[in-house]
Amino acid sequence: MADQAEQLRNMVRANGGAVAQRPLARVITVTSGKGGVGKSNTSINLAVQFQNMGKRVIILDADFGLANIEIMFGTVPEHNLSDLIYQNMNIKDVITWGPGGVGFISGGSGIAGLSNLGREYLTLIIRNLAELDAIADVIIIDTGAGISDAVLEFLVASGEIILVTTPEPTSITDSYSLLKALNRHPRFSKENSKIKVISNRVDRMADGELLFNKLNVVVARYLGVPLEYLGAVPQDKMLAAAVMQQKPVSLAHPNAESAKAYRMIAEKLEGLETTGNVKKRGMAAFFSHIVVNKKNT
Numbered sequence: 158m159a160d161q162a163e164q165l166r167n168m169v170r171a172n173g174g175a176v177a178q179r180p181l182a183r184v185i186t187v188t189s190g191k192g193g194v195g196k197s198n199t200s201i202n203l204a205v206q207f208q209n210m211g212k213r214v215i216i217l218d219a220d221f222g223l224a225n226i227e228i229m230f231g232t233v234p235e236h237n238l239s240d241l242i243y244q245n246m247n248i249k250d251v252i253t254w255g256p257g258g259v260g261f262i263s264g265g266s267g268i269a270g271l272s273n274l275g276r277e278y279l280t281l282i283i284r285n286l287a288e289l290d291a292i293a294d295v296i297i298i299d300t301g302a303g304i305s306d307a308v309l310e311f312l313v314a315s316g317e318i319i320l321v322t323t324p325e326p327t328s329i330t331d332s333y334s335l336l337k338a339l340n341r342h343p344r345f346s347k348e349n350s351k352i353k354v355i356s357n358r359v360d361r362m363a364d365g366e367l368l369f370n371k372l373n374v375v376v377a378r379y380l381g382v383p384l385e386y387l388g389a390v391p392q393d394k395m396l397a398a399a400v401m402q403q404k405p406v407s408l409a410h411p412n413a414e415s416a417k418a419y420r421m422i423a424e425k426l427e428g429l430e431t432t433g434n435v436k437k438r439g440m441a442a443f444f445s446h447i448v449v450n451k452k453n454t
Contacts, residue, residue: 180290180294180437181290181437181438181439181442182289182290182293182294182295182296182437182439182440183294183295183296183317183430183435183437184296184298184315184316184317184437184438184439184440184443185203185295185296185297185298185315185317185318185319185426186297186298186300186311186312186314186315186317186318186319187199187200187203187297187298187299187300187318187319187321188300188302188308188311188312188318188319188320188321188335189302189303189320189321189322189328189331189332189335190302190303190304190320190322190328190330190331190332190333190334190335190336191302191303191327191328191331191332192302192303193302194302194321194322194323194325194328194357194358195321195323195357195358195390196299196300196302196321197220197225197226197229197299198229198396198400198405198406199319199321199355199357199390199419200216200226200297200299201216201226201229201230201259201405202405202406202407202415202416202419203297203319203419203422203423203426204216204257204259204295204297204405205256205257205259205405205407205408205419206407206419206420206422206423206424207294207295207423207426207427208257208258208259209257209407209420210423210424210427212294212295212427213292213293213294213295214259214260214293214294214295214296214297215252215259215260215261215262215289215292215293215295215296215297216259216260216261216262216296216297216298216299217238217261217262217264217296217297217298217299218261218262218263218264218299219264219298219299219300219301219307219311220264220299220300220301220302225299226261226263226299227253227261227263228403229400229403229404229405230255230256230259230261230403230404230405231255231256231402231403231404232253232255232256234251234253234261234262234263235253236250236251236253236263237251237262237263237264238251238262238263238264238282241281241282241285242278242281242282247285247288248262248285248286248288248289248292249288249292251263252292256404256405256408257405257407257408260292260293282444283441283444283445284441286440286441286443286444287439287440287441289440290439290440290441296440298311298315298443300312303331303335304334304335304338304339308335309338309339309342310447311447312339312342312345312350313339313342313344313345313346313350313446314443314444314446314447315350315443316349316350316351316436316438317350317351317353317435318350318351318352318353319353319354319355319387320332320335320336320352320353320354320355320384321354321355321357322354322355322356322357322368322372323356323357323358323359323368324356324358324359324360324364324368329368329371329372332372333372333375333376336352336376336380336382337379337380339382340380340381340382347381347382347383351385351435352382352383352384352385353384353385353386353387353426354369354372354373354384354385354386354387355387355388355389355390355422356368356369356386356388356389356390357389357390358390358391358392359389359390359391359392360391360392361391362389362391362418364389365386365388365389365390366386366389368389369384369386372384373386387422387425387426388418388421388422388425389418390415390418390419390422391414391415391418393406393413393414393415395409395410395413395414395415395416396410396413396415396416398410399413406419407419407420
């Protein structure tokens, strides 16, 4: 296994050299401690807001077994990531273009077993994923909710994590549990992973910061994991209406309070990049971190 892992590292370095002359995509992983807190809504609306700012955006739906992204987009993908292998397609073939020009890739059930694939297939996938750096400026990974091994693998590979939580006591508790599990992961790096928090479904915008402070105090005391507050998204009937319409609220009702909140958060994220506070790794490096390290364990 160690020899194969080293071969994969060399292969990733080679692919990295091939794309060194072009910019690397910014990879943002969106997660939550429990389901039903608005994680996928956050992924979609941030994608739309980035697109409105002139960014090329692709969402990778890594919530296995569920189809939240495609349902919210009202678009059914014909292909998913596993078709790169089993249908001999390239990465452009498996991108579905949703409303507002945002692309998304359905992970399907295939991602869960990718670390068990042979080197030839992994080479194929990593080379394809490297091409996303030329297609997208921002790639948003929409993970499953909770602390499954699959979710943790995505989080430890990510240099930029957005944690979505709500004022519900169970959501706060589950957010802490997720961060605790992440902190215990042998490959998690506090120095190389920036965790940002969005307070969702707050009654007042000021409540969002209070919620963050409550979580941050406990996390700082017991885990020592630094958190950053991104902002809050209010309870909004227009957002609920957009979900029923299978459209992102940022497109269906751009003047809704929730849409404005997503725009402010996207602008803050863009500001972090502009000031040099974001280290872009690119999609191939992100994925290879998962595969190479799992091969070596």
